[in-house]
Structures are given as structure tokens and as C-alpha cells.
Amino acid sequence: MSEYIVELDHVNKIYGTNHVVKDMNLHVKAGEFLTLLGSSGCGKTTTLRMIAGFEIPSSGSIRVEGESIEARQPFERDVNTVFQTYALFPHKTIFDNIAYGLRMKKVPKPEIRERVEEMLSMVQLEGFEDRYPAQLSGGQKQRVAIARALINRPKVLLLDEPLGALDLKLRKQMQLELKRLQKKLNITFIYVTHDQEEALTMSDRIAVMHDGIIDQVAVPSEIYEHPATKFVATFIGETNIFEGCIVEIAGRTCEVAVENGFVQANGDGFSNGEFVTISVRPEKIRFYKDDIGSFGLQGIVKDYIYVGSVLKCNIVLPNGNEVRAERLSGEEVPKVGEVVYVTWDVGDAVLLHNSDNTIYNALNNMPIV
Structure with a gap:
């Protein structure tokens, strides 16, 4: 069995004359925190959306645990996505927001309550279950969005610049919390950001993207000390x-x-x-x-x-x-x-x-x- 949980082989995405992702090869290990890092327009979010199923590759293969998933609908893939905009239901309580996915799967009510309480404890929001999103701070909303994604116990969690809307102090605090959660749950995280310091702080490995191509994939110290290209050298620090x-x-x-x-x-x-x-x-x-x-x-x-x-x-x-x-x-x-x-x-x-x-x-x- 492969040591990689997510595999992209020769993946391309073309919109008309715009070749957004170019012959990408990327292999992500189980339990790894891998960050796609690059400037706006480099193809990192498009890559994440192809893994999630919101975009279809123009060519190439995407596999999760060795099984091809290109033809599967987003809800059929064992991956969940956390967005920068949180995408919480404003008319539902925090409990109902987190429980939504389990109710769609018709999980028994006692199990739903048990798992929601477990998630609330994990993201340090005990006692908030009866509140509504409008009553929470930005950091609390982000934790609810993460809990809602994690409660389905996905094999892979995809995070599209989830901290981008937070102020600097809260952003740094959430970086540490996300890293702590990821290690505790041992779930594979694929994280998209344009923030170099964020990538260096949180990642096990970083894939630096430029113009639809991955310039280098390596651990943070290797990326910083031994950049493979001029772009990587100038983009990181x-x-x-x-x-x-x-x-x-x-x-x-x-x-x-x-x-x-x-x-x-x-x-x-x-x-x-x-x-x-x-x-x-x-x-x-x-x-x-x-x-x-x-x-x-x-x-x-x-x-x-x-x-x-x-x-x-x-x-x-x-x-x-x-x-x-x-x-x-x-x-x-x-x-x-x-x-x-x-x-x-x-x-x-x-x-x-x-x-x-x-x-x-x-x-x-x-x-x-």
C-alpha cells in the first residue's frame, strides 16, 4: 500500500486559453500538514478545489488512499473543506451548524450529541452550543467551521486560507491551535496560503507554487536555507x-x-x-x-x-x-x-x-x- 494518502499525477487545469495548473505531480503523506504556498493566481486554490471536487481536472489523475476520485461528486469524497468565509448557517445554532453533516448522514441523535460535544471541547467552545454565528468573534466562527468539517472524520481536511480574515494577533493564535488540532487528530491537512511566515510556522512540508507549477516541495528549513529556484529564494523571507x-x-x-x-x-x-x-x-x-x-x-x-x-x-x-x-x-x-x-x-x-x-x-x- 502507498505511503501517500493523496496523489496528484500529471494534473492540468485549463480555462479557455489560461493554463492554470500545469502537469502537477504532488504526493501527500498520511497525517501530514502540507501547505500550498504562492502568490495570488499561481493555481494553489484551483488545486485544492480539484481535490475537493469543486473543479474537474482537464487531465491527469487524483487519488485518495489509492482510489481515483476525479469522477466522484464532492460529497462522495472522503475530504472536507474549510473556507476563509466560514460558510456557517446564520439561522442555525452552533450545535446545529456542527451537527449538520451528521444529520445529513442520518446518524442517531445520541451519537450526534456525543460527537458535537466532543468537537466543542476540542475547539475550546464548550457552552457555546446555543449561540448563533452572529454572537461569535471571527476566531470563534473559524473554530466552529473547523469543528463542522472535522466531525465527519474525513481522511483529509482541505483549508483554503482559513485565517485570512482574522487580525494579526488572532491569526497567530489560531495557527498554533490548528497545528495542535492536526497533531492531536492525526488527520492529513492540505492548507492554502500566500503568507510565508504562516507556512513556515505550521507546515511539515511546503509546496511553493509559481505560475501553475510547483517550484519546490520540502520541509520548511530546506525551503528557507536551500531554495531550489530564484522565485523560491525571493518569495520566502x-x-x-x-x-x-x-x-x-x-x-x-x-x-x-x-x-x-x-x-x-x-x-x-x-x-x-x-x-x-x-x-x-x-x-x-x-x-x-x-x-x-x-x-x-x-x-x-x-x-x-x-x-x-x-x-x-x-x-x-x-x-x-x-x-x-x-x-x-x-x-x-x-x-x-x-x-x-x-x-x-x-x-x-x-x-x-x-x-x-x-x-x-x-x-x-x-x-x-
């Missing part, structure tokens, strides 16, 4: 991007000519003369008033931004591009306007293939080699 050409590879270290000088990165899997993109996170950037002897791009400190425990620094390079770096608050740092040398450890730079060998705007400003 902050990063510094340098474009250049490899001029020398010595062992595992390669030297890259960029617009402002020479830099270094791990060159495993790359070739001399190849055009590449380098991604370096701000917390990996180091800068000094004096040339320390290794490679260092010269720049001028533009400003500092204080954000609590971290001091963010913007450094302007000779071509006008800015490098973002971070230091701990309280550290001694060069003054605004001073010349500094920007560097990093070779292992902290992520080297990415540039498939179209882009000729960069300032190619003429690269060092002559």
Missing part, C-alpha cells in the same frame, strides 16, 4: 540576489564575477562560464570597515532600521543596488555613510542555475577576467 558568471571552480568553491566585483559560493553541480544567481539571506551577510582579506564587495552604509532585537542595515553598492544585512541590536556597527566591505561564508550562499543564461543589464560593468 528576505534575501539578497546577485547575478553573475562563474569564472573559476576550485574544489567545492567557485568564484563568480558579478557587477560589483568577485564573490564566492559552493560550486557543486555547476560549470565554468555558466550564468548563475546567488542568494544570500540578510542574517548571513557580514560587513566590516576594513578589508579582511577574503572577497568583499565595497559599499556605503545607507541606513539602519531598528526592529527590536535586530538591527537591519542597508548598504549601497557602486552600481546602486542595495544589500540588506542584519546585526543584533547593541552590537557596534559602522556609521551611516562609512565605506564597508560586504562578505559571507561560502557555505551560506545558495547558487542557482540560470536556465535562460540571461545577459544582465550591467554586464559591461563586470570585472574583466
Whole structure:
């Protein structure tokens, strides 16, 4: 038996001339919290709706526990969906909202009461059963929607940006509650969001989508530390991007000519003369008033931004591009306007293939080699 509970193989969705989901392959493990992450229009919600049965794939196969479900109606699939808009019945009590699915299945009344009370306890809403949705806060409504979906004991719970309408503080609280519920119930969650921090906080694995394609599927630390593409590097958190050409590879270290000088990165899997993109996170950037002897791009400190425990620094390079770096608050740092040398450890730079060998705007400003 397959270790995957949900499998999408070569799934496509086309609306007229708009190819929304392109030859998608995605396998979700049982009991996993997997997040589809991407910007608006990337195809993540369409993918979720195809799994739920609200959209029909143009081609490809969708399986749950090894059984093909493309031809099944939404109510025939062992999956439930939680929407951002909650979709609660305003004229029904909280008890009746949660019990709705069981009543449609003609479950005996004593069992309905027992299971509703279990759900109310699980989402910490005991004593709210006689209230109506209009009497609840946004976070409470969201918990009711989750309880209504979970009471049917689905094999897979689909969540389409369910926290998007909540304020920041409540959103962060609900992130922890959702993760706690998922681990307690051991139900597979497939979660859609455009919020990178939310995805990193909650997920066992993240599938980063871009223009209908999955760029990378990996655990959060892998997505952040070792992005597979330039899009993933720039979409997840902050990063510094340098474009250049490899001029020398010595062992595992390669030297890259960029617009402002020479830099270094791990060159495993790359070739001399190849055009590449380098991604370096701000917390990996180091800068000094004096040339320390290794490679260092010269720049001028533009400003500092204080954000609590971290001091963010913007450094302007000779071509006008800015490098973002971070230091701990309280550290001694060069003054605004001073010349500094920007560097990093070779292992902290992520080297990415540039498939179209882009000729960069300032190619003429690269060092002559």
C-alpha cells in the first residue's frame, strides 16, 4: 500500500486559453500538514478545489488512499473543506451548524450529541452550543467551521486560507491551535496560503507554487536555507540576489564575477562560464570597515532600521543596488555613510542555475577576467 494518502499525477487545469495548473505531480503523506504556498493566481486554490471536487481536472489523475476520485461528486469524497468565509448557517445554532453533516448522514441523535460535544471541547467552545454565528468573534466562527468539517472524520481536511480574515494577533493564535488540532487528530491537512511566515510556522512540508507549477516541495528549513529556484529564494523571507558568471571552480568553491566585483559560493553541480544567481539571506551577510582579506564587495552604509532585537542595515553598492544585512541590536556597527566591505561564508550562499543564461543589464560593468 502507498505511503501517500493523496496523489496528484500529471494534473492540468485549463480555462479557455489560461493554463492554470500545469502537469502537477504532488504526493501527500498520511497525517501530514502540507501547505500550498504562492502568490495570488499561481493555481494553489484551483488545486485544492480539484481535490475537493469543486473543479474537474482537464487531465491527469487524483487519488485518495489509492482510489481515483476525479469522477466522484464532492460529497462522495472522503475530504472536507474549510473556507476563509466560514460558510456557517446564520439561522442555525452552533450545535446545529456542527451537527449538520451528521444529520445529513442520518446518524442517531445520541451519537450526534456525543460527537458535537466532543468537537466543542476540542475547539475550546464548550457552552457555546446555543449561540448563533452572529454572537461569535471571527476566531470563534473559524473554530466552529473547523469543528463542522472535522466531525465527519474525513481522511483529509482541505483549508483554503482559513485565517485570512482574522487580525494579526488572532491569526497567530489560531495557527498554533490548528497545528495542535492536526497533531492531536492525526488527520492529513492540505492548507492554502500566500503568507510565508504562516507556512513556515505550521507546515511539515511546503509546496511553493509559481505560475501553475510547483517550484519546490520540502520541509520548511530546506525551503528557507536551500531554495531550489530564484522565485523560491525571493518569495520566502528576505534575501539578497546577485547575478553573475562563474569564472573559476576550485574544489567545492567557485568564484563568480558579478557587477560589483568577485564573490564566492559552493560550486557543486555547476560549470565554468555558466550564468548563475546567488542568494544570500540578510542574517548571513557580514560587513566590516576594513578589508579582511577574503572577497568583499565595497559599499556605503545607507541606513539602519531598528526592529527590536535586530538591527537591519542597508548598504549601497557602486552600481546602486542595495544589500540588506542584519546585526543584533547593541552590537557596534559602522556609521551611516562609512565605506564597508560586504562578505559571507561560502557555505551560506545558495547558487542557482540560470536556465535562460540571461545577459544582465550591467554586464559591461563586470570585472574583466
